[in-house]
Amino acid sequence: MTVILGALLTIAGVVYMAGAALRRGRLSDPAPTAPDRPAPNLPTPGPTLEPRRRGLGFLGLSQNWPGLLMMAIGIILLLSMAVL
Template identity: 70%
Template sequence: MAIILIGALLTIAGLVYMAVAALRRGQLSGGSVPAGSDRPKPNLAMTGPTLEPPRRGLRFLGLSQHWPGLLMMAIGIIMLLSVAIL
């Protein structure tokens, strides 16, 4: 039972690590609006600031940044499969 619990925790921890690492790579929005600002919010049909950073590309999903999370997930999956096979 402990093997299953550790395997599940490692799998979830690896997934959370990769999500946090991807979010930590850069800003999610191009600019920030101060909390007390009187600027009107842009209409969604109008072009304006978005949550997509300019020219981010897919490099933030690379293997070099996420290898610890992938390793945790792989070990967790191996532990879960070893219990299922035996």
């Protein structure tokens, strides 16, 4: 039972973090700019999958802590069963 719960928590953490990254905005559009800033200089004229100024904000701890917590608890449960 503990192994199943640990596996489910680990998978739920990954799914939560993937969903949180997708909810923050389209990945193929550059990050929105303020009205007083110029638009980012992209190598192609249209939307691209790798905008220059998107950054790695989607990896921040403040946005992903619930998913990381679920994964950590799931891994601890899985390792506790492996040790016993």
